[in-house]
Structure formats: structure tokens, C-alpha cells
Amino acid sequence: MNDSLENLQDYFKQLRLTETSHELPNLLRKAEQTSWTYREFVQEIVLFELKKREEKSIDKRMKWAKFPYVKTLKEFDLTEQTSLSQRQLSQLEELNWMEEQFNLILLGPPGSGKTHLSISLGIEAIQKGFQVMFVTMGELINLLKTREFTRKSQVLLNRIESSDLVIIDDLMYMAMDQREANLFFHLINRLYERSSIILTSNKSPNEWGELLGDEGITTAILDRLLHRVEIIHLNEDSYRMKHRKSMF
Numbered sequence: 001m002n003d004s005l006e007n008l009q010d011y012f013k014q015l016r017l018t019e020t021s022h023e024l025p026n027l028l029r030k031a032e033q034t035s036w037t038y039r040e041f042v043q044e045i046v047l048f049e050l051k052k053r054e055e056k057s058i059d060k061r062m063k064w065a066k067f068p069y070v071k072t073l074k075e076f077d078l079t080e081q082t083s084l085s086q087r088q089l090s091q092l093e094e095l096n097w098m099e100e101q102f103n104l105i106l107l108g109p110p111g112s113g114k115t116h117l118s119i120s121l122g123i124e125a126i127q128k129g130f131q132v133m134f135v136t137m138g139e140l141i142n143l144l145k146t147r148e149f150t151r152k153s154q155v156l157l158n159r160i161e162s163s164d165l166v167i168i169d170d171l172m173y174m175a176m177d178q179r180e181a182n183l184f185f186h187l188i189n190r191l192y193e194r195s196s197i198i199l200t201s202n203k204s205p206n207e208w209g210e211l212l213g214d215e216g217i218t219t220a221i222l223d224r225l226l227h228r229v230e231i232i233h234l235n236e237d238s239y240r241m242k243h244r245k246s247m248f
Helices: 002-014 018-034 038-065 086-094 114-127 137-146 151-162 178-191 205-212 215-225
Strands: 103-107 132-136 165-169 196-201 229-233
Touching (some): 103 114
């Protein structure tokens, strides 16, 4: 019996059903204990394999996303953020805006929860089968400027451009020169109506022109970003400052 079980496990491995191969003894034991029919047994094997594959897929997409940390929507404290209602948060969680290729712009001072909310929505999207990529504005500009020279930049930008949701954190935290603004415009143009974008910034869109330095590029970028967009103002004081720890 052990030899035939081992052979059967090897067959599963040859079919690239490794997880099911390891679980097979437990599945056989459960089948005997609960008197599964043949159909029920096959169904349990298939469901187990599908579950394991989905878990692996989610894990792979989480690594791909390159989140700086992991925080879920359940951890987002609405009592600290009165400018966003539970109903609005639930609407965001449903991700209908992604299916319609809407963008989100999260505005507010540092520490108001913009990055937390963007990551949480990114994780929710991954759980529902979407491809997500997180990048800070500083990292993004560096990738765009080095795309022609480094393989790593090419790979990461290809991932960004093939993602269903792109999260750009700390947008417009520093001024760009004309070349940087032009490279950023071309990226936004490639993502336009193909991917949803979440932007976090402490500056409103009417201030972006000062940092981009080129009125034409600013207009072109805003035209694409604001075509379908929801702007959310997180105007509470910094959560980090309100809950800071003191030495004394």
C-alpha cells in the first residue's frame, strides 16, 4: 500500500500537482473516514489544488507589488479620519472604480493615512486577482531615467506598464526638470485607459504645474489623470504626530 501511494504521489508530481501530492495521504484518510463517493473525492482533490494555486498566485502578486509594508483596510482607523465615511470606504473596497478604469488621487498632509489607504486598496485588488505595482515618485523618476541603461529598470517599468493598478506615492514632492516631466507624461500616457492609478500627494493638482515646470506637459498629464478620477481629501492632522511616542 505504501509503495502504491508513493507511486501515486510521484504521478501527481509529474503532473505538477506537487501540493496535492503532499496532501494525498490526508485526503485518502478523510475519504475513508467520511465515505466520500468517487465524485466527492475527485472534487476535494481539484478544490485543494485550486486553493493552493490561488494562494501561490496571491503570494507572487504580493511580492511583485513591492509594497513597503502590509496594512489592510481593516486596520484603517476611520475614527482618525473623519473626512472619509464608512460607506465611501466600502465603495472603494468593492473596486468597481478599477473595473471602470477610474483613478484615485489621495490628498492630505504627511501622516494623514494616504499611503496606508493606497496599500490597503492595492492588497484588496491583489486578493481579487488584479496585478498591482507600488512605487514612490522618487523611485519612479529614477527608473524612467535609467530605463535605457539598466535591465532592472526595464523589468520594473514593464511590470508597472502591465499592471491593472499602479500606485504612485508622494507625487510632486519635489520639482522635476523638463526631461523628467516628459518621461513621466509618456508613462501616464501609456497607462491611460489601460490601468487604474492611485496617486498620493500633499499638493493639489492645481499646484502641480509649479513643480512640473512646463504648462503644456502639466495640462497633458492632468487631462489624462482627471478624465476619470475620484479625488479624496484626507485633511486630518498627522496620525503619526498625534500618536507619537515620547522619551519623557
